[in-house]
Amino acid sequence: MNGAEEDVLAGVGPHLRALRRARGTTLADLAAETGLTASTLSRLENGKLRPTLEQLLPLARAHGVPLDDLVAAPSTGDPRIHLRPVRRSGLTVVPLTRRAGGVQAYKVVYPPAGRAPTLRLQTHEGYEWFYVLNGRVRFVLGERDLLLGAGEAAEFDTRVPHWIGSADSRPAELLTLFGPQGERAHLSPAEH
Known part of the structure; x- marks a missing residue:
């Protein structure tokens, strides 16, 4: 894994905590909503556990954000559409x-x-x-x-x-x- 990927993953925990707190949700409430344990959620938020796709998908759904926003992924490619009639x-x-x-x-x-x-x-x-x-x-x-x-x-x-x-x-x-x-x-x- 390169440095950029490490930086993206390192930022997930604090971002998850901020999203949960902004919603006024406890770890126990989020655990019930996502099917993940409160312990797993705590370790993700503290950076002690590297997130997997299976963990991030229900979290993105629960927080109502796209997966890309959740992991603050860098934009990919040229967003312009090249018109071809x-x-x-x-x-x-x-x-x-x-x-x-x-x-x-x-x-x-x-x-x-x-x-x-x-x-x-x-x-x-x-x-x-x-x-x-x-x-x-x-x-x-x-x-x-x-x-x-x-x-x-x-x-x-x-x-x-x-x-x-x-x-x-x-x-x-x-x-x-x-x-x-x-x-x-x-x-x-x-x-x-």
């Missing part, structure tokens, strides 16, 4: 997140009306949210046909038949959030 099904899609799974963010540019794919309502599992950055958007949701302009947002259950596209002769730019089900449905060419 992709053209799919007539849309320009720019991924704004890079982690796998969970909710994903995209900037989506819809081509001008008339150049967009035919209006074909789709459904899939999940929930979707979008915010209109530029242009005007035609949003069909079930029986409703709506127009949204820059600065407007919509949130909807994606099990309701829906379609999104530019409402006029200009492209429309949206910030869109959806989970894996929505990603598969919207960003993969649909074969019908």
Whole structure:
């Protein structure tokens, strides 16, 4: 183990004690909450015991902090996202997140009306949210046909038949959030 790792582990004990005291929790209360013994918790806080992942996970959960915060881990890598637009099904899609799974963010540019794919309502599992950055958007949701302009947002259950596209002769730019089900449905060419 190198010096940096030793420094990180040495700081865990005092940090654990500070978190517990800030919550006004006793060692006995924390032991009941985490399944660790009060003796183990005391030795961790005093630096007499090197923490393991099996000990840190329930402690992070109990204190309501991410594991990285608990161990004051140094940041890793470049946090910037390198935008790489992709053209799919007539849309320009720019991924704004890079982690796998969970909710994903995209900037989506819809081509001008008339150049967009035919209006074909789709459904899939999940929930979707979008915010209109530029242009005007035609949003069909079930029986409703709506127009949204820059600065407007919509949130909807994606099990309701829906379609999104530019409402006029200009492209429309949206910030869109959806989970894996929505990603598969919207960003993969649909074969019908």
